[in-house]
Amino acid sequence: MAPPRTSPRRRALAAAAAAPVAAALLQAPAHAARDAPSLTPVGDTVLDDRALYFVSYDGLVNNSSYQQDAILTYGGYQYATWYTEDRSPVIARRTASSGSGTGDWESVVLPHSLSADDSHNTISLGVSPEDGRIHAALDTHSSTVYYFRSEAGLADAPASEWRADAFGEVQRDLEGVDVGTFTYPRFAQSPSGALQLSFRNGVSGNGTMELAEYRDGAWTRLGPWTSAAGTYRDHGGTSERRNLYLHGFDYDAHGRLHAAFTWREQSGDIACGPGNVTNHDTGYVYSDDEGRTWHTDDGATAAVTGGGRMLSVNTPGHVVDPLSADHALLNQEAQTVDAEGNPHVVISYVPGRFTQCVTDFTEDRREHGHAFHLFRDGAGEWHKTEIPEPLNAFGRSKLVLDGDDDAYVVMPGGRIMAASAESGWTDWTKVHDGLGAFGEVLVDDDEVRDTGRFSVLYQEPSTGTAPSPIHVADFRTG
């Protein structure tokens, strides 16, 4: 009889805390064959043969994963969103039980036209569980939000008719609530049933992370929880302003909210040279009260949202993986949480064995960039493994944990690497060669724990501004 799933893993983790490498070697062989995670492609559907295509900031407005909510599952439906060739936002849905790829997508075109050729101006979707409304925040980069809110019950069963006028007119605030100079919307459902919206107020190098909350049919701006102020010094230089970039904003099954992040400094004086992008360090905080107060790993209060104390670059104890601004560390990468409530993060950068000073952020990442899996174990120790597949690309990866907590990292182009929980996430192997996607992809893992299925939203490469097909590929984990 198979032993209980968690016990070998707990032993592996306890051993890993003491001696990470030895533990991996001792634990892996015995069960590697039985427990090796695998992946089966189960379908691929074209959503739009002619989706909008242009490249900016090395990203596509349809493929850049600055956000996490372009494909998600709620209730009986999976939703996906993109821009059509004529710059209109589209929201499509199919029944979730047809997640094998056989279901028909129905789409609606919303009354708006993308305002700028800027790959930051993506579309993020959320559903408010208390009234079944679908919310979309879109088309912003340090600008005023565009926002749609559907009529009540649209996302609830039995299925309502899928019509564009159910979303009303585009708004420039959240139903009357101003949200400032807005970028990077991410929605999350809180354990008590609110829909929360995380966003940056301000600009790159001088911005704060904020939280808004939709409850009882109305939005409230809860305010900032990070500060742009503080002093960061390196290479004899000083930077006095910055912003925080989230890798994720995820609740675990016990109601804890997890947020791993990186900082970007305003001043390039703290870098080794004109390497361009001043991202440094991986930080982590959590909240046990739905984002009102935030704590570092040692339990100390790091921030009170909307209050006096803000998480800053000078907050003690928040850095879980130190890295200077000289390694082309990317912001907004990937985070998820395992069944035991421990955070897992994917970051990527140019390791020190290649250079201690990148000179071209994009090219150095393409040539020498590698992705790393970071996780915190139950004892509060952080572990880090380099994923043994070079990025061979500029962009970001996505992270999925299945019902066994086996990990799948969906890399640029749609290559997928996997590692088992039982090995302590050290036995990384390639389980999918790629989708031929243009760069970064987006992932819906909302159902993966229960059904073993996850979906990848990706766009085919094109040239210039010629439209290209956008797809959803479905996988079953094993």
Ligand SMILES: *[C@@H]1O[C@H](CO)[C@@H](O)[C@H](O)[C@H]1NC(C)=O
């Ligand atoms: C940072 O942004 C604030 C407004 O959010 C502005 O008042 C301030 O002048 C900016 N500072 C710098 C150094 O850019």
Ligand SMILES: *[C@@H]1O[C@H](CO)[C@@H](O)[C@H](O)[C@H]1NC(C)=O
């Ligand atoms: C990045 O560095 C290059 C070469 O030094 C320079 O031409 C470019 O303007 C820089 N870009 C940014 C955004 O700083």
Ligand SMILES: CC(=O)N[C@H]1CO[C@H](CO)[C@@H](O)[C@@H]1O
């Ligand atoms: C791979 C690729 O298409 N890279 C392009 C990224 O975008 C810049 C302009 O923003 C182009 O110059 C690159 O060729």
Ligand SMILES: CC(=O)N[C@H]1CO[C@H](CO)[C@@H](O)[C@@H]1O
């Ligand atoms: C944001 C982003 O980086 N997107 C990627 C889209 O795909 C191209 C081509 O591979 C990449 O260069 C971009 O990095």
